[in-house]
Amino acid sequence: MTTAAETSSDRSVLPITERYRLLGWLRRNLFSDAFNSILTLVALVFLFFVARNLLRWAFATAEWGVIPANFNLIMRGQYPATEAWRLWLVIYLLGAVVGVTWRLISGQFSGVARLLLTIPFFLMLIPFFSMGTRLNLFITAVASAAGYYIEGYLPIQRRGRAAVYFILAYLVIMLLLLRGVGAEDGPMPPVSPILWGGLLLSLLLAFFGITLSFPLGVALALGRQSQLPAIRVMSVIYIEFIRGVPLISLLFMGQVMLQLFLPDGFPLVDRVLRALVAITLFSAAYTAENVRGGLQSIPRGQYEAAQALGLSAYQSTINIILPQALRAVIPVLVGQFISLFKDTTLVALVGIFDLLGIARTILANPDWLGTHQEVYAIIAVLFWIFSYSMSYASRRLERRLGVGVR
Amino acid sequence: MPLSVCLSVRLPAEQLPAPPFKNGAKLSIDRSTMQNIHASQVRPPFYRDERVLGIFSQVLVVVIVLGLGLFFFSNMISGLREKHSVPISFSFLGQAAGFDIGESLIDYSRERTYLRAFVVGLLNTFQVAILGIVFATALGILIGVMRLSANFLVSRVAAVYIDIFRNIPLLVLLIFWAQGVFLKLPRVAEAIVLPGPIFLSNRGVAIPWGIPTDSWPTYLLVLAAGIILGAVVAYFLREQGKRTGRMPLVTLWFLVTVAAVGLVGWIVLPQPMNIDQPFLEGFNTQGGKILSQQFMALLSGLIIYTAAFIAEVVRAGIQSVSKGQREAATALGLSPAQTLRLVIFPQALRVIIPPLTSQYLNLTKNSSLAIAIGYPDLFAVAGNTILNQTGREIEMFTMIMGTYLSLSLLTSFLMNVYNRRIRLVER
Numbered sequence: 065m066t067t068a069a070e071t072s073s074d075r076s077v078l079p080i081t082e083r084y085r086l087l088g089w090l091r092r093n094l095f096s097d098a099f100n101s102i103l104t105l106v107a108l109v110f111l112f113f114v115a116r117n118l119l120r121w122a123f124a125t126a127e128w129g130v131i132p133a134n135f136n137l138i139m140r141g142q143y144p145a146t147e148a149w150r151l152w153l154v155i156y157l158l159g160a161v162v163g164v165t166w167r168l169i170s171g172q173f174s175g176v177a178r179l180l181l182t183i184p185f186f187l188m189l190i191p192f193f194s195m196g197t198r199l200n201l202f203i204t205a206v207a208s209a210a211g212y213y214i215e216g217y218l219p220i221q222r223r224g225r226a227a228v229y230f231i232l233a234y235l236v237i238m239l240l241l242l243r244g245v246g247a248e249d250g251p252m253p254p255v256s257p258i259l260w261g262g263l264l265l266s267l268l269l270a271f272f273g274i275t276l277s278f279p280l281g282v283a284l285a286l287g288r289q290s291q292l293p294a295i296r297v298m299s300v301i302y303i304e305f306i307r308g309v310p311l312i313s314l315l316f317m318g319q320v321m322l323q324l325f326l327p328d329g330f331p332l333v334d335r336v337l338r339a340l341v342a343i344t345l346f347s348a349a350y351t352a353e354n355v356r357g358g359l360q361s362i363p364r365g366q367y368e369a370a371q372a373l374g375l376s377a378y379q380s381t382i383n384i385i386l387p388q389a390l391r392a393v394i395p396v397l398v399g400q401f402i403s404l405f406k407d408t409t410l411v412a413l414v415g416i417f418d419l420l421g422i423a424r425t426i427l428a429n430p431d432w433l434g435t436h437q438e439v440y441a442i443i444a445v446l447f448w449i450f451s452y453s454m455s456y457a458s459r460r461l462e463r464r465l466g467v468g469v470r
Numbered sequence: 471m472p473l474s475v476c477l478s479v480r481l482p483a484e485q486l487p488a489p490p491f492k493n494g495a496k497l498s499i500d501r502s503t504m505q506n507i508h509a510s511q512v513r514p515p516f517y518r519d520e521r522v523l524g525i526f527s528q529v530l531v532v533v534i535v536l537g538l539g540l541f542f543f544s545n546m547i548s549g550l551r552e553k554h555s556v557p558i559s560f561s562f563l564g565q566a567a568g569f570d571i572g573e574s575l576i577d578y579s580r581e582r583t584y585l586r587a588f589v590v591g592l593l594n595t596f597q598v599a600i601l602g603i604v605f606a607t608a609l610g611i612l613i614g615v616m617r618l619s620a621n622f623l624v625s626r627v628a629a630v631y632i633d634i635f636r637n638i639p640l641l642v643l644l645i646f647w648a649q650g651v652f653l654k655l656p657r658v659a660e661a662i663v664l665p666g667p668i669f670l671s672n673r674g675v676a677i678p679w680g681i682p683t684d685s686w687p688t689y690l691l692v693l694a695a696g697i698i699l700g701a702v703v704a705y706f707l708r709e710q711g712k713r714t715g716r717m718p719l720v721t722l723w724f725l726v727t728v729a730a731v732g733l734v735g736w737i738v739l740p741q742p743m744n745i746d747q748p749f750l751e752g753f754n755t756q757g758g759k760i761l762s763q764q765f766m767a768l769l770s771g772l773i774i775y776t777a778a779f780i781a782e783v784v785r786a787g788i789q790s791v792s793k794g795q796r797e798a799a800t801a802l803g804l805s806p807a808q809t810l811r812l813v814i815f816p817q818a819l820r821v822i823i824p825p826l827t828s829q830y831l832n833l834t835k836n837s838s839l840a841i842a843i844g845y846p847d848l849f850a851v852a853g854n855t856i857l858n859q860t861g862r863e864i865e866m867f868t869m870i871m872g873t874y875l876s877l878s879l880l881t882s883f884l885m886n887v888y889n890r891r892i893r894l895v896e897r
Contacts, residue, residue: 093622100621107623294528298535308878309871310835316853320863324549325542377520406639413641413842420642427649436653440646444638451637 121437130435131442132192134426138442141261141417150241150252151264152200159184159204161234163211168227181208242268257336261417263446265336269418270405273343280344281351282390286381288352289359299352306349311342312410318342319414339411347404354396358389398458402451409447419443546864553861562860563588569855571846573762584856591851592873598765598847599834602772606833607826609773610780617785628781635778641839643775648767648843655763658754669748669755675766676748679759689735689742696731700724764845768837776833783829787822788814819892827885831878838874848873 094104131138140151162180184205188198218226244254260268287299306314318338326333333341362385370380390397412421423439426432432439516522550557563585570580575593578586616628635643653672656662661671669676704724711717736742748758791814799809840847841854849870857866 093620096620103619103621103624107621107627111623111627292524292528294532298531304879305871305875308875310838310849310874312838312841313849313853313867313870313874316857317863317867320857321546321867324546324863327541327545328548402637406637409639409641410839413839420639420645436646437650440642440650444642444646447639447642448634448637452633455637 126438126441127435128438130426130432130438134422134432135192137262137422137426138419138446139262140264141422142259143255143261143264144259147244147253147255150244152203154238154241155200156204156207157234157237159208160211161231163208163213164215164227164230167212167215168223181205181212184208257334260336262422263419265417266405266408266419266447267450269336269340269343269408269411270401272340273347273404273408274401276340276344277347277351280348282355282386284348284352285355285359288356303349303352306346307353311346311407312413314342314346315339315410315414335414335416336411339414339416343404343408343411346407347400350400351397354393354400355389357396358391358393359385361392362388395458395462398454398461402454405451405454406447419446550864558864560865562862562865567856567859569859571851572844573765573846584860587856588848588852588869591846591848594846594851595834595837595840595848598769598772598837598840598845602769602776602833602837603830605769605773606776606780606829609777610829611784613777613781614784614788617781618788632778632781635775636782640771640775640836641842644768644771644839644843647771647774648764652763652767658750661750661755667747667749669750669758671755672763673754673760674763675761676755676758677761678745678747680743681746682743683741685739685742689739692735692739693728693732696728696735699731700727703727762845764840764843767843768840768845768847772833772836775836776829779829779832780826783822783825784818786825787818790821791817816892820889823885823889823892827882827889830885831881834877834881835874 095101136145136148140148143151166180184201187193188201193201215223215227241252242255242260243257244252246252246254248254284299284303287295288303290296290299318341319335322333322338322341323330366384366388367380370384375384408418409420411418412424415421417425420443423443426439427436513519547557564583566581567584567587568580569587571578571587571590573594574590575597576586576590578590613628613631616624617632619625619628655670655672658669658671658673661669661676663669666678668678701724704720707718707720707723711720746757746759748755748760750756795813795817796809799813804812837847838849841850844850852866852870857863860866
């Protein structure tokens with residue numbers, strides 16, 4: 065190299081850091097000046113110690129035996145083992161729903177869809193899974209691929225409607241399967257929600273919390289923006305009150321006081337439902353504030369144009385204002401969904417066995433004394449996987465919708 | 471009929487609206503058409519009149535809400551009558567509490583009243599919230615600035631920190647921290663000693679602590695005088711800045727003045743405060759101040775979690791200042807430090823303040839999770855212990871929620887005042 069540079073002096077030769085892209089990159093990003101180099105060294109030392117201690121803990125100190133031994137508890141809580149097939153059925157159908165939805169919004173086989181379809185195969189690699197579990201995961205993958213292709217055979221105009229019907233049907237079927245129908249000794253005996261637990265319950269609480277609070281939240285947001293003073297004042301009071309108090313106080317209040325509010329002889333509302341009521345009321349206030357942000361971002365001209373076209377207040381709200389307002393706040397709503405999902409852990413403090421509650425029961429078992437670090441680390445990782453993938457998906461969606469760019 | 475068809479229908483010539491401002495005759499036609507419109511605009515029937523509908527719907531909603539409230543309330547009262555002789559009464563607050571509280575900032579024993587216990591919990595909440603806000607802000611700013619660093623590695627470390635802690639539930643973090651870390655610290659005899667000295671052991675964290683001596687009150691007066699002097703200096707510097715157009719570093723000089731007076735006072739007065747350092751003695755630490763495990767777990771959990779959110783707020787705020795501002799400042803010959811202090815920071819602050827307020831409020835409300843790790847904060851004392859002992863649900867929830875609500879409203883009021891002061895004044 066040097067000889068070439070010496071022989072042809074007219075050809076300028078780049079400095080060594082620019083000749084190799086890796087070196088150039090290192091210089092620009094890590095060693096651009098003395099201060100930067102010191103920072104890099106400090107960060108490297110820091111990373112080295114963190115990584116060393118973490119790996120040492122994960123592979124030498126930690127006793128992971130507690131996780132496979134309690135895997136069913138972590139996943140489904142006290143849900144009876146004889147009825148586990150119903151949960152698998154729910155998961156197959158969920159796979160199909162994911163397939164159908166993805167066909168609907170992507171149109172072609174995009175990278176994310178491929179990634180989603182491979183998730184069951186990755187899960188099949190987990191070493192301690194039984195053959196039955198692996199088979200079930202495989203069926204889930206097949207179901208989602210089937211959903212994807214069957215949706216593809218429908219004419220494009222009818223896909224949206226078909227998907228909506230399918231999802232609505234799924235919700236009903238899911239509840240029937242989980243709750244059970246018929247006699248105690250029939251083919252699908254009822255399973256009380258008290259027995260639902262683990263990851264299953266955490267996901268269900270988050271899902272129903274957000275779906276039930278959404279309409280209430282939109283109504284409150286519209287109420288807060290309303291011209292009618294009585295409605296506006298009541299919405300403001302509700303929203304500000306709920307946002308001013310911690311969720312834990314609402315949850316405790318739900319457990320202790322909900323039954324007091326109901327008339328004598330009213331059937332006892334179970335713990336899970338009481339918690340769901342508290343979560344829904346809490347989440348609605350936050351949804352309302354987020355939706356209000358969207359409503360305020362709509363220029364006045366849209367209202368005036370709708371009025372000029374002769375649309376009634378109802379028509380313009382439903383057809384003009386809300387679609388634009390909600391579209392603008394999709395990323396914020398996803399963020400709220402994530403925090404609601406994380407907040408469902410609080411139900412563990414009122415005696416419900418969600419993921420965290422189950423972790424506490426496992427640790428109360430004398431066989432697993434002192435495995436706090438392992439159990440809570442796994443719980444944290446499970447929550448992290450779900451929350452992070454949601455926030456990742458929301459960032460992609462945001463870019464795709466061009467929210468904030470236009 | 472679709473709109474396009476409507477528009478394509480040709481109106482007969484005489485129905486076309488007259489072009490305005492031609493002559494008086496046309497104007498009169500205009501006037502008559504207007505009158506026609508007026509005549510055709512008869513009041514709609516009352517069931518379609520917007521004003522009537524508005525009033526009607528409001529009355530309907532109020533009646534429904536009040537009705538439901540009354541229904542719940544009457545059920546509640548009749549339910550409570552079976553439990554207590556007087557359905558709602560706060561008189562129990564004067565009775566002896568009869569339970570101990572692990573830690574307290576004020577004098578408390580089990581003979582004191584329920585009200586006193588409530589105040590102890592409230593002060594504990596304040597303590598955690600204020601310390602948490604201060605440290606979380608510092609850590610959050612550090613990580614937010616690291617996230618924007620030109621150094622790839624530093625920026626990635628910050629990004630990973632943010633992504634990890636924003637996506638795990640605070641409660642899991644707190645319980646992990648309390649039971650997986652602080653509970654597993656070694657016994658006192660083998661305590662981890664950090665420089666300071668700070669002793670980390672399973673009995674808590676022992677730190678050096680000042681013990682005020684007799685001259686302490688005098689020293690406080692000296693400090694107050696220093697602050698007044700600093701304010702005077704700052705006032706004159708600001709006036710000078712306004713006169714000359716060169717603003718000196720007012721805040722810095724203020725701090726220097728206060729520190730100088732404080733230092734002189736410390737030297738002149740006979741030892742206003744003794745520094746008490748912890749040391750090992752047998753199976754316990756002596757001296758210093760011992761921060762309980764629960765307090766440290768709650769505080770550090772809240773700081774670590776909230777700092778991740780504050781870092782994002784800070785990053786978004788700094789990035790919201792457009793690139794042109796930085797370039798313009800450089801073109802004007804400002805140094806990088808001056809650019810940051812005079813151009814970037816004041817503009818970023820406007821974007822940062824509102825979300826930062828809600829993070830502070832979140833931290834305060836999240837401190838109620840103390841109940842999970844046994845720190846006696848407001849909610850743990852009032853919502854759990856007092857409630858279980860007295861069975862006074864309505865009264866206790868009213869007090870708890872009222873307290874949190876007024877804390878929230880007060881904080882957002884103060885932050886709104888500050889926000890208004892630094893707001894961009896537009897024409």
